[in-house]
Amino acid sequence: MKFILGKKVEMTQIWKDEKVVAVTKIKTAPCTVVQVKDEKTDGYKAVQVGFDLKKEKNIKKPQKGHMKGLENFRYLREFRINNNEEILLKKGDRFDISSFEAGESINMTSVSKGRGFQGVVKRHGFKGQIKTHGTKDQVRMPGSIGATGPAHVFKGTRMGGRMGGDQVTIKDADILKIEDDTIFVKGGVPGARNSLVLINAKGDLKILEAVKKEEKEKKEENIEETVEKAVEKKAEVKKEEVKKEAKEEKVEDKKEEALAKEEKKEEAKKEDK
Numbered sequence: 001m002k003f004i005l006g007k008k009v010e011m012t013q014i015w016k017d018e019k020v021v022a023v024t025k026i027k028t029a030p031c032t033v034v035q036v037k038d039e040k041t042d043g044y045k046a047v048q049v050g051f052d053l054k055k056e057k058n059i060k061k062p063q064k065g066h067m068k069g070l071e072n073f074r075y076l077r078e079f080r081i082n083n084n085e086e087i088l089l090k091k092g093d094r095f096d097i098s099s100f101e102a103g104e105s106i107n108m109t110s111v112s113k114g115r116g117f118q119g120v121v122k123r124h125g126f127k128g129q130i131k132t133h134g135t136k137d138q139v140r141m142p143g144s145i146g147a148t149g150p151a152h153v154f155k156g157t158r159m160g161g162r163m164g165g166d167q168v169t170i171k172d173a174d175i176l177k178i179e180d181d182t183i184f185v186k187g188g189v190p191g192a193r194n195s196l197v198l199i200n201a202k203g204d205l206k207i208l209e210a211v212k213k214e215e216k217e218k219k220e221e222n223i224e225e226t227v228e229k230a231v232e233k234k235a236e237v238k239k240e241e242v243k244k245e246a247k248e249e250k251v252e253d254k255k256e257e258a259l260a261k262e263e264k265k266e267e268a269k270k271e272d273k
Helices: 061-066 120-124 208-272
Strands: 002-016 019-028 031-037 046-053 073-080 105-111 114-118 161-164 167-179 182-186 196-201
Touching (some): 002 046, 002 073, 002 167, 002 182, 019 167, 019 196, 031 073, 120 161
Antiparallel strands (some): 002 196, 019 182, 031 046, 046 073, 105 167, 105 196, 167 182
């Protein structure tokens, strides 16, 4: 399982083939493993991740102790790991967006926008009362909520109340594009701008140091290849120069032979005279 934290930026649209697709931009940054939980000590498997730095003066002592040896993070969130999966991460490991690729599906969890107290029409989609005579100001009212016999409102009855501000999870959302540290996800994502988004998907998480090591090895390999190519090129140039010199020597030898023949002919003519 791989995961990362990000912030919702805004919605926009991009071209995909010959269609314009609505997307949501999610800005990510390198995350750090703050704590690894296991079944023995905590009763379940999870990885706690830190995201977005916080000012030193706003950190409380318990948080400082918890994040000792690490940076001070604004957000700490957990990702649950299945019991049959092995956790290969340790405290202090860092990872970024390099684990994700365009075209794969991800799950996103965030808190939806708070709408405050709303009526049944907006909250539950009631159509309201008819607008003929006799309704007056009762158009958006909920109407009857049941018999009066029980003398109480049953739990779960759809009525007006607080709306929004709930944790919402969207599954199998498609990544259309990744630019720098920004993920372009198809469709909408719950929450306001700058709200925290938890992203997870199937696959292996790449540790940042390992990624840097791979890049370094690739660079070294590329340097070795360029050096070898340069040496081969030099050898080829040298061969061509040697061939050129040999050709020039042959031409000079032929010229000398031609001159010697002419001289012999002239001497033979003189002798005949």
